Amino acid sequence: MGRSAILLVSGLALMFGVFTISMNKSFESLSSSEVGYYNYSYARNIARTAIHRTLREYDKATPTIPTTGTFDGGAYTIGISVSGATGDTMLITSVGTYPDNSSEELKSHYTMHVKLLRTTKPFPSSKSAIGIRAVPVTYNISGSPQVDGRNYDATGTTLVGSGDLPGVTTMNPVDSAQVANAGGANIIGSPAVKVDTSVVDPKDFIDEYKANADYKYPSSGTFSGATWGSPTSPVITYCNAGDNPDFSIKFTGGVVGYGILVVRGDVQFNGNLEFYGLVIVDGFNTTVTFGASGTPKIVGGVIVAGNAGAKVTLKGTGSNAKIRYSSEALARARNIGKLRYYSIMDWYE
Amino acid sequence: MSTFLDIIMSAFIFGVLTLSLGRVQVNMNNTKAQNQFSYTVQTNAVELARLVEHDIVKIGYHVTGPKITAADSSSIAFNAALDNTGASTPIQYSVGAPSGLTETSNPRDFVLLRTVNGNTTSINFGLIQFNLKYFDAQNAIIPTPIIGSAQLDKIRGIRIRFSIQSSESVPVDTVWESVSWEKTILPRNLSNLNY
Secondary structure, eight states: OHHHHHHHHHHHHHHHHHHHHHHHHHHHHHHHHHHHHHHHHHHHHHHHHHHHHHHHHHHTTOSSOOSEEEETTEEEEEEEEEESTTSOEEEEEEEEEEOTTSOGGGOEEEEEEEEEEEEEOOOOOOSSSEEEESSSEEEEEEESOEEEOSOBOTTSSSBOSSOOOOSEEESSHHHHHHHHHHHGGGEESSSSEEEOTTOOOTHHHHHHHHHTOSEEEOSOEEEOSEEEOOSSSOEEEEEEOOSOTTOEEEEOTTEEEEEEEEEESEEEEOTTOEEEEEEEEEESSOEEEEOSSSOOEEEEEEEEEESSOEEEEEEESSSSEEEEEOHHHHHHHHTOGGGEEEEEEEEEO | OHHHHHHHHHHHHHHHHHHHHHHHHHHHHHHHHHHHHHHHHHHHHHHHHHHHHHHHTTTTTTOSSOSEEEEOSSOEEEEEOTTSSSOOEEEEEEEOOGGGOOSSSOSSOEEEEEEETTEEEEEEEEEEEEEEEEEOTTSOEEOSSBOSHHHHTTOOEEEEEEEEEOSSOSSTTTOOOEEEEEEEEOOTTSSSOBO
């Protein structure tokens, strides 16, 4: 009886042992399968994240875009080549690996081959040196400051020889006559003054520019000694003086900017301010004043919008133009990285 | 008399012990079988998910004509270059009838038919549900069946849901091991998706 009991218990123990080993193996295989799928999904997410990250670096005009990186326990490698007549077609190969710190047989790799077309968002391009989208407008000029609608290069120093536009456009003939009378020979262009009701309302763009601004001046005041971007890396600058006409923003000496300058409210440009790109002034009773002192200048285009009663005042004794139209400076502003997007031409994963 | 009682009691205890062991054996076998079926359905679900994802994300890749040519609640036909080397080929997913799968004792399972360039593969992963929903650019569901190229061209996203069940139940007709999987895929090559 005792021997039988020992045999019975031994058999039972053996049976449980085999059962436990079998179950453990099964669980192990299942875990391996599910972890494999998890790693595969994570590698795919990392490959996609790598593309996002690379495009944002590209938008920021980062001199050397990283081709490898790590992210949340995984790693990626990126290959980029640019083709197309204007260099706007991008071929990106992204390989995501997860987990990064385990042996090769446990890693999952996921590869994406992507072809993108880099394009620009709609842009409120100016069709003149100064486009006024407000009725009525008061245009004052004193001294001999010029508004020049001829097409200059991005530096505002050399005439391109083609693509000349009007110096000033207004919304109706009455305002056009008033501007032409006030400006006289100081407004140059083809023609000097013109009625153009198609000037784009910048309000549709201001929210986006505000959200993406690199430099913000949230309240009225006098500002000097600032550099906004560079010729190769233009930026967005947003100034908000408020809708109250009693307040204004004033820029004085040492201000150089490239890209898009948005002013919500009244603005006064003084000193030796230089801006290359698009200037949008929009507000309650919009007033744009170029002071007599210094040599403030804008190369690109200006859009003045707002409610009735917009005022543009140019003062100065020098012979240099205060505002010069430049399609090249506007094109650079249009191509600010933050304002670009990518259309998918091909996507293989 | 005492010896006789000892024998009777020993035989009784032996019987009880044997019956208990038998019961334990049956339970262990059931657990082991359930575990095996659970492992199988989960593995099948992972494999099927990877297969479906592999194909669906490529819809429209290197396609110049129609990208999705048919779309219903349990079938889809589309064009794609699956191997990134050449021209696109027609691909179709559809399901077989439940009665067509006689090898299993599960009355609800059916095969998934994957046809690539005219070659059909019958995949028996124990599917009991294979459902497709289609979304337009506003993320609104497009009712199925989707008929006509104008409607088919509106498809921007596809939600795939499937359930897999074990081929046998353990104990018999009691427990069917099941796994469900669902994912919405936005094939990047479907029209003007921006990045």
